[in-house]
Amino acid sequence: MKRLAALLPIIVIALHAHAEGTLTVVNFGGANGTAQKKAYYEPFEKLAGVKILPVEYNGEQAKVKAMVETGKVTWDVIEAESADLDRGCDEGLYEKLDWNRIGPKSDFLPAAVHDCGIGIFVWSTVLAYDANRLKDPPKSWADFWDVKRFPGKRALRKNARFNLEFALMADGVKPAEVYKVLATKDGVERAFRKLAELRPHLQWWEAGAQPPQFLVAGDVVMASAYNGRIDAAQREGRNLAIAWAGGIYDIDYWAIPKGTPNRDLATRYIAFAVGPDAQAEFARLISYGPTATKALTKLDAKTLAQLPSAPANAKDALKFDYRFWSDHGEAMEKRFNAWVTQ
């Protein structure tokens, strides 16, 4: 009986979560999740009189697939990476968006518009380092690979995505040529060879919050990191810095898992969250670029300069090619895994 009593609040919460007027929004957590809460969830809760239940994940599509296949969809809106959105849309994991309710497509960056999703923000995976420890700042991925000039461990995300591109750039391939080279067999071999070169000096990360932690703790001297997470660490007073050249930028999208009972509310939420005011507020909280062109006019010069889309930052950066990854991602990731677990 006592145990039942202890369980009661949990049951109540669980029931509450599925009650009407609750929207489950899935994000990538950490500083990004916190900024979303302030810029999107709280204002929408007030506006619509509903409760938003935030859930964190690292982009795994298996849960979405399992929910859609079993018909028990408890996630209403999710933040999806571009390649996952594109694949999920083809395979029926996501609903087609009702663009009439979201707004004219011309209000957004062309890349932010997709059948099944709309861009939330532009983000970049960049080279980050601790400016207190490296007085002579690294400027490129070639420096990241240079273990003589910069001794110490480096951190990379534990997957093939981005790392193969970084490896090619470190090997002297120009950003504009990267995907052309990677589309060839030799290019893939070259990327894996270059990655293997750095292997004894690598520590892997999986969650976006890890690279700034590793840098602050002094476990690594350099890391690939989401630019917003470095920005968040800077706001906490850490002297971390970004080398923008060779960064890979991409868009994260709002998407609605197929078969959610809250599709209507989910669409309302998305229409609100992609509005220029909400997006501008989000960009002030974390340095991820808005996808609504009108939001950019609401930001001051200082905020704009921190965004991946700022001209100075985007100059030598690479646009993530999700088409390449949705075709070859599986083979690359499997090969990467076989390599990394050997």
Added chain:
Amino acid sequence: MEAVADTMVDVRAALRRDARRRTATALLLVLPLALFLLLTFLVPIGALLWRAVDNPEIARAVPRTVAALARWDAESPAPDAAYAAFVADLLALREQTDAGMLARRLNTEVGGARSLVMNAWRAQPLPATGDAAAVRAQLIALDPRWEEPWIWQAIAKNGARLTPDYLLAAVDLKRTTDGSIVTMDADRSAFRRILARTFGIAAIVTAITLVLAYPLAWWLSTMAPRRANVLLIIVLVPFWTSILVRVAAWIVLLQSGGLVNQTLRGIGLIDEPLALLFNRTGVVIAMVHILLPFMVLPLYSVMKSIPREYVRAAVSLGSHPLAAFVRVYVPQTYAGVAAGGLLVFILAIGYYVTPALLGGPEDQMLSYSVAQYANVHLDWGMACALGSVLLAATLVLYAVYRRFARMEPALA
């Protein structure tokens, strides 16, 4: 005489009835458990084994194409009829999702198939139909890759409803287009190595737990029951703590600025912190800690039932105490050693969380690959095949144990 025989028959019948009733009662009593096991254990395992060989996507989505390719030699250009059949199949797909599933399945065979199939699907209906050669020309005009044989080879190879490919891949083998089975390139697949590592780690963990648990269990078995019970509870406390909590505690203890390293540095044993985390050492330490009770308990229960008189008798007959222990006492504990060893080993080969959190990529066991394929690659056929390999390995091991147990009467 007659009457006695009649009564005998009656009694026998009554006995039989009674036995039947008892059997029925017993069956009714175990029925809920049997149903529970069927639903939560046998059905999922059956589904797992089924999904490891199930290959419905292509046979279901493009049956005409599969039929058109049935006599194709997989070398020469694909017949025009296959192109026409493929377009007819695409037109028959009702939703984009169906095309998406086909594209996904083909893409697991060859990278690039996804965009090829989806673009063809989006281009439907093609202007010319009927004439197979014209359909072929149109597809090739849409994307020149349609002229290459690989997409057709992938379709032809997977036309059957059942496939051995997942299971083959789970042991680093693959089927070539001509049907022969060859070993995969070493840099493409590492499952044999990971399987060997899984068994290696499990064996090391079993050996260390045995070395640690044996003296402890012996000491406990020599104590008065009351004191032994108190100490057993101490052994069991970690057992009742969540595994995640224990793993997190090990991270705190083992990290480079952690308690273990600080203490060792404080007493001057080491100058540089030892690397105890994100490598094999951390994984083995934590797994030994978690699995120790599974070794202590079977050993303790066996040791408690061994009369101490045997060793005493051996010593009184002139044996050296150590020899008496090794030759008289230890053989009587084999049953506990075997039970504890088997339990720890089988639990250890399925470990996932501990290596995932405390190990580096080189310390991951087979369960990690299962999770990776299920969660990241969304290739559930492959995840099920790897799970089946793990299951088969466990069953083989258990069979070996049974064999061993039967040969050695002392173990029974």
